[in-house]
Amino acid sequence: MDGNIGSMLAKVRQAFFGCLPRWFGRWLASRHPDLVVAPQGDRAQLFRDVIGERQPVGALVAHAPDMKPVLDVAETRSWRRIILELPSALILTRRLVLPAQVRGNLRRVVAYELDRLTPFAPTEVFFDARVVAGLSGGTTIDVELALCPRGQVTTWVDQLRAVKRPPSQITWPGAWAEANLLPPDEQPRPRRLAWIISGLLLLLVVGLTVTVLLTPLWQRAHEQDRLAQELTRMAAQAEEVSELREALERARVGSLAVLEHKRDYPRMTGLLLELTELLPDGTWVQTLNYRDGAVDIRGESSQATALIGVLERGPGISNVTFRSPVMQVSASGSERFHIAFDYKTVAVQ
DSSP, X not given: OHHHHHHHHHHHHHHHHHHSOHHHHHHHHTTSXXXXXXXXXXXXXXXXXXXXXXXXXXXEETTOSOOHHHHSOTTOSOOSEEEEEOOGGGOEEEEEEEEGGGGGGXXXXXXXXXXXXXXXOGGGEEEEEEEEEEEGGGTEEEEEEEEEEGGGTHHHHHHHHHTTOOOSEEEOTTOOTTOOOSOGGGSOOOHHHHHHHHHHHHXXXXXXXXXXXXXXXXXXXXXXXXXXXXXXXXXXXHHHHHHHHHHHHHHHHHHHHHHHHHHHSOOHHHHHHHHHHHSOTTEEEEEEEEETTEEEEEEXXXXXXXXXXXXXXXXXXXXXXXXXXXXXXXXXXXXXXXXXXXXXXXXXX
């Protein structure tokens, strides 16, 4: 929840400064700039970021005894955010196609499926995902997934937290605007928002105290209803995720079945080649029909009555029968035949 609020406030702040004259917006934003920590091995460069404009202000060394004096640089009284910017080489990206129903719970669904989609478990990586575009008439969405193994950045995250400068965002060069690999529950609350929430909570406590003193029974019933609604909502979300997973599995099984059916389906060129080699001279086929392994041919031949034995010698051909009696063609002196048989591809040893 805090991560969503922080992202929303960032959008509002960006839109607000975009409406101001550039010099005034930059001056206003410079009172509370962002600090960008960009690790490179055991060292990290520090940048003072004011609405996207960066200025180098120092460097850090991993496992330093005390980072706090180094972080309090450039006469900056307070940093609005601490941004950990990882090298692009540490970031793994992948494109996914998921059902459109997961758009509202994208991060939760990706975390639930992460061990199937990647070699990692959710606890082993920092990750984020976004919807790139809709596909297939709106039934599926194109999703971009970005992740980084925790072991490669945990040192910097833990050290920043140890000196009371926890990172608000983990990103990388070239990331999309709202990308943040840090899980929402590990993101610090915005300071001004915390002050506002504290005041609202104080008023809420006073109001609840009066309410509890005056109407204890109503308060208890209201709380029970709220908990029941929350439980129903969570159960519905869990059922939706389970149904989506089953739908994905059915789609995967169906795809495999189609591929297996296509593999077992005989090639018509092989059947035509066998008939060309088997049928004697003076025989030609006028029509050939194939359906689910059953072949039906019509034509004329000077040796129509002998075709049964000739065709039975062919590999993959079985159950050869005449569908109708052989008829003599007076004009050509040949015999008209209608033969049916079963055909399947013979595996090459």
